[in-house]
Amino acid sequence: MDRTEKLHIAMFPWLAYGHTMPFLEVSKFLAQKGHRISYISTPKNISRLPKLPPHLSSNLSFVEFSLPHVHGLPPGVEATSEVPIDKVPYLKRAYDKLRDPLTDFLKNSNVNWIIHDFAPYWLPGIAAPLGVNLVFFSIFNASTFAFLGPPSALLGDRRKRPEDFTVIPEWIDYPCNNIAFKLHEMVNHQQCMDDDVSDFQRIGRLIQGCQFVTMRTCFEFERDAIKLLIKLYQKPVVPVGLLPPLLSLPSNEDNKWEAIKSWLDSEGEKSVLYIALGSEVNLSEESMHQLAFGIEKSNLPFIWVVRNRPVGEGQMNDIIPPGFEKRVSNRGLVLRDWAPQLQILAHSSVGGFLTHCGWSSIIEALKYGRALILFSGASSDQGLNARLLHGKKVGLEIEKNEVDGSFTSDLVAATIRRVMVEPEGEVFRANAWAMREIFGNEDLSNNYLNEFTRFIEEFSTSACHY
Template identity: 40%
Template structure:
């Protein structure tokens, strides 16, 4: 970690950051790294070789303070060769990636031991939700840990710490359709029955990695000195006080950590992999296109894709669709309904390659975002004041969708409450409400613009980084005074 140490400067912190192997996590971790480096701190950014090669470049004036540390990913049976991020995998293989990542415990321990032996003990390790094995290693070297969490803060309160779940067990789906007993105020961040079944299975159930996501998260909650959240008080008032009480340690908002459009990978990458989607957008009228992207892990079926396609066709609007092949299909199967692309060619583009999402959302032709409501995608929509058509599937996304609907910035696609299914008519109706229907369209657009003005304020966001920096410094100073007394 010599390069990082050299860039620290007098009084600067030395921080190791270690995100989960998903670009929706790595990019915001990199954004935090840049903001810390801009304040004179040194950062060692840890990931696997292929992931580091795919990150956007760091601005030249920060490069002396950010060092990239590659830890080769161990082979795991069933994990395709070269797969180092969730975007390289179908959703059913992601748990194997967690198993492979767990195999980095030894290399990380060696990295820390070498740094300590050379007199460069890091001040902090900032880790992700699934790195339950990092704090015990850090403890051996007297390095404190903080968790940077990229989930809706309200969903973290809904999951709750281990002690609260032990006091008020939730063992069946019905338990997740009502607010937990440890949330002391009225809450709509609960699940419908079909969402609760998936929540229980996906988050609390065992998986191929050998450990449930919730067990990992609970260990991280308990072993870290503080938790850091990609959110802000303007978005989630009162939530950080509640989380601090529940977790019995500071829950610190870091702001929305929005990367610039120039950070959305490089020009050659999007031109070669997405067929020039930005050039297609250049040819569309202003504020005329709905951008459709449901993330890399939404459990879409072929039937879901067909209903979504037919719904877009029925809606009659221009669209750009970033479409990922579902895990249960093979490369010979046609993804789209027969004749769909021919019928919609004059007003729609379907891209099965990589799409530069931030650039698309920033484009003047984009009028709305049909999204799964992942927190990262939702935050990116705030930056450009875009109203939302919402089709949530996993984890915290149903809560986020309801919270955004309450703010009046979009509508959810109608779902069957028993099984979560949707059809083309529900898709078309939701898209038309946001894109076409006069007064309603204006209300959604106005509310989205107001939210942008509230949240996307660089001075306010820098204040959040300053407050986080103060928390990190305060602990460092307390530790130093204790060690020298």
């Protein structure tokens, strides 16, 4: 195969917006390099993606597979944001049933590579007989995967109880500032795991079965963790870079942004706190009230994006304390369900971000150097991210009870004020601001994407000479 020959690459993300978007960014880059991309997902997930630039449409096509029905999954659900966490295992079972349509597609479409997510543990079994290469693309960072460990740990039974995940594992060979889960985070995350095949088993089998691993990170941010993974996996780990999103605004939301912008324009530089807990975090009413009272007690101007809950949870849609909005109306904006997060974070009046610690949100915040108030959403990688960023002193974690995750409004207010305005918070503000050199560096990001593309091309070339 000559180096200029173009590849047919299938993309197969997990059913969550935080996964489908990074997969789309990588797809667009590969398509720009002339490779043929088949982006595979369900109709609803594909419809939520932004429109493609016209010059890419000849190389990038969307392949829709209907999500098979499984008992326990509400009808019409196709993404994690549409269900409470305890229904996510049913979504995983439905996703596993995409095995047959994917097998048929691969048999008939001459795919060279599949870039896949953490969930389809059965993929090596269908790809290998067809001569299709696999890249495991983790949208998480290297520190998270370093904590999870080698396939032998993921597939073994050394860590069975939630408590086993609250200590730093013995294979970590670099100082890591106590990056481990809190007990309540692990208990919470177990709700979204399928009893038949855990997330750890899925990841372990896919690391074993792929040609190489890529993840959304870079050596400049976590060199030690990437180097450890190369050692643990005994195969290449090729970072794809941080994929910082580009600032652009969907035109149908222009009016909403204009109103927010005019409010932000009236506030002082770096004075506003932005609060958003992602599309999947659902706090109890008590936690929501403590958070609200903490925001109120901080006495700082703020924008808070409050999301409605998925249907069927038997709780009120709006669980902000009564009278809260009225009391803070002179210094706070409460936005419902959607906000142009990137535009808000880019505005010079925003100084800090109270975040659930999803990796995408952290990348967006550090692209603009915003200091972080770390409020782990207690699911997936979020707790580990909170420890990582706390350790790097670009933010401060709000202390919670390790067993039940409870916290007080006083602690919320004190943490916000320390990060945003108090003298001892200057270290967090300065370190976060310095992170723009890495997280906001588009040249660096493109270099990683180029290196990743070259690796796939050269691997394909050398594989043809065996």
